[in-house]
Amino acid sequence: MSAALAMTMIGVAPGAVASTEESPVAAAPAAAPVAAPPVAFGPQPALFTLRDDQGKWFDTGTDIFGTQSLAVAEMPTLNPGGVLGSSVGDVVGNTASVIGKGALSGADLAEVMNLDMAEQVHNVRADGANSPTYADLGVDVAKLLNLDTVRKTAAQLLPAGDARLGELDVLIREFVSEASAAPADKPLDMMKSPAGSKLMNLTKGIRAADSALLPVTINFNVGAENTDTAHMASAIIWPDGASGMPFDQAGAWIGDRTVELTQPGLYAFACKVHPYMLGAVAVDDPLTPGVDFGNKLHVKSRGMNVPSYANIVWQLVQKFFVITNPGNWQHYSDTEATTWDPGFAPAPLLTFDSSGSPQLVLLETYMKDLFSFPSTLPKAGVKPATPGVGEVWFDTQMEKYAGKTKSGAATMLNASTWEIERKIAAPEINMNNPHNMWTDKNEKYIYQTEWFSNMLDVFDRKTGKLVRRIEVGPGPTHVMSRTDTDQLHVALGGGGAVMEVAPGGTRIDRRLPVGTPDELVAHPHAHWMSGNAKWMATPNVNLYNASLVNIKKGTFVHKQTGEFPIATGMNPTGTKTYMADFLGASISCFSNEKAACIADDGSKVDYKKIDLWSEYDPYSGPAGNWGGLGIQIAVAPDNSGIINANTLTSNLTILDPKTDKIVAWLPCHAGCHGVNFGAKKGGGYYGYVTSKFANVIDVIDIDPNGDGSPADAAVVGTLLADSTSATQMDDAIADWNGFGGQGVMTIPLAYEGWVQRAPKNAVNNQLTCKQRNPVKYKSKC
Secondary structure (H helix, E strand, C coil), rough: CCCHHHHHHCCCCCEEEEECCCCCCCCCCCCCCCCCCCCCCCCEEEEEEEEECCCCECCCCCCCCCCCCECCCCCCCCEHHHCCCCCCHHHHHHHHHECCCCECHHHHHEEEEEEEEHHHHHHCCHHHHHHHHEEEEEECHHHHHHHHHHHHHHHCCCCCCCHHHHHHHHHHHHHHHHHHHHECCCEEEEEHHHHHHHHHHHHHHHHHHHCCCCEEEEEEEEEECCCCCCCCEEEEEECCCCCCCCCCCCCCCEEEEEECCCEEEEEEEEEECCCCCCEEEEEECCCCCCCCCCEEEEEECCCCECCCCCHHHHHHHHHHHHCHHHHHCCCCCCCCCCCCCCCCCEEEEEEEHHHHCEEEEHHHHHHHHCCCCCCCCCCCECCCCCCCEEEEEEEEEECCECCCCCEEEEEEEEEECCCCEEEEECHHCCCCCEEEEEEECCCCCEEECCCCCEEEEEEEEECCCCCEECCCCCCCEEEEECCCCCCEEEEECCCCCEEECCCCHEEEEEEEEECCCCCCCCCEEHHHHHHHEEEEEEEECCCEEEEEEEECEEECCCCCCCCCCCEECCCCCCCCCEEEECCCCCCCCCEECCCCECCCCCEEECCEEECCCCCCEECCEEEECCCCCEEEEEEEECCCEEEEEECCCEEEEEEECCCEEEEEECCCCCCCCCCCEEEEEEEEEEEEECCCEEEEEEHHHHHCCCCHHHHHHHEEEEEEEECCCEEECCCEECCCCCCCCEEEECCCCCCCHHHHHCCCCCHHHCCCCHCCCCCHHHHHH
């Protein structure tokens, strides 16, 4: 039987899936009957169950050193002896016809990923010139490098007595001897190893002459029993030459999807609605040393097709293991410095450099060396010397509570005392992953989106009590108010529109589409609105563009952005918009009316792309500061500066909106995410920055000396986001206190158009005349 015929037999048709586009009246997406999980011929398929649960967003049902979002599969091979003389009917369902188990679990997974050696290898410290050797690890090096699997696979493929088996045994012994003396935190260049180069050539020859690899089946399930909203599973990394890639969908869905992985190597998938929902599959050819990463990898950013040993690959691998393993999150203390020692896996990875030479890497020790782990986290609880004005509300989305099954709370920081005063977990409604918030003109309500649901919640700001909930549509992300009518605009991250909601969240008033019926579902994320209530800009993550909406007319035009725009800022006068291009490693500036963006030569242009990689090479690594996976971006109310949070590089890009150039970089934390501005007492502004995978919130003084330039922007405070015994609570925290920093909002709202309408009271009376009139202060003050 041919390999092509076997591939056809193993193929599985995708299940039926319901559309998740919201209705004009914001009804919840109706789920079609969920198809039965696809059943693969022969080897076991891998299953990702998409869940609302943190750390299990793409749940494999297995655990690899703390992450449940990584699947490992052996690529099946036709067994020459098992199919000879067999009919097609004999082969179907006959596991003797196939060598290789497909998705691995239990003892098979532990063997390939060396999970029995995890703690032993993790505790070895990589230390530069004094690197530990493979012999220093105190483990069976042949097993560690998966050479026992290579021998077993070759014995299954080759006839008994084949001379190549004896040759293979000799080369394995010689290579183990060479590797034992090599540093365990550096790559083993197989072509520079006398035995290694021969070993690679021998296994390559066996594979080419004696066997053909078959696809690995991967199933994705989105079901109501595990999640309250629709999701996506879009390929963001895949091996060069893999057919059917990039695997993608027109929009978020409920039901089942199936894809076949046709090449050995690394595959990674993300939900476009909730981009930190990640899953990955390492598809291994068991006839090669280590676990295959592929010769070259496509990365869905900037058209990259890079050698698998490239620096950008390791940057993304590091973030994957931090994001998907809660045990790798950053725990800060306000009493002492702490140690951050993330774990990866003691797995050997077969990668290739720019010359095509195979590099065998032990993931755990290599990552420690490359990223200087373990590292010290300084003591938090550092309060700014000058207080802020009012309250800072932000979502701690990863917190687990005793009285509900879904994660997250709205957290309030008193900017005068720098104390966490309130957390609203809302167990009575099982509030599901709160993401962003806003307030009304009277500062009576807190408007809270439930990102993994279809609800907008309205809380009484003073008491934290629930006032009402309103169903708005799938995956509501951000909410803001109109400065003229006080109506709310809620972006539907799982849909194609922004819903206009009556003040107080009492009813749906209007649906504002941001895409056309003949386009993919737009999935708008973090929108922004002009203070004059004329413009709203939405980043359309699924269209790779933005929509500039005329609010009163309800019409829109598309605007150019970089790849996967995710968050928006706007200058105080509403003449230009900034988009953080999540996968583009850039910031886009576009003009709302006439040319307003500033080119590098000082001229005004309609569009400008600000590159965050001018000092970064995807293969060799950074030569200076750089940013990646940029998320929220905010412009200071007085136009003194811009802050963009970068989650890949855990830093902040500081820009000057008067030149549209980068002027500084500041440090951040794991999962650096939310940014917004609030008033600083006595004048000026603080930027408040949250991080998803660290229990702190940072305070940034955007212009410490008040000269209108953000070049001297500085981190002036780092505060624990944890509750204390004095924090007002509506439920008990069960785990992850202070974690999951997402959207930020200050009261009083500090921006042009909103701050003028803030009510007069003892707190708001602290605002200076200039803070009350950030644009027209010269004439007003």
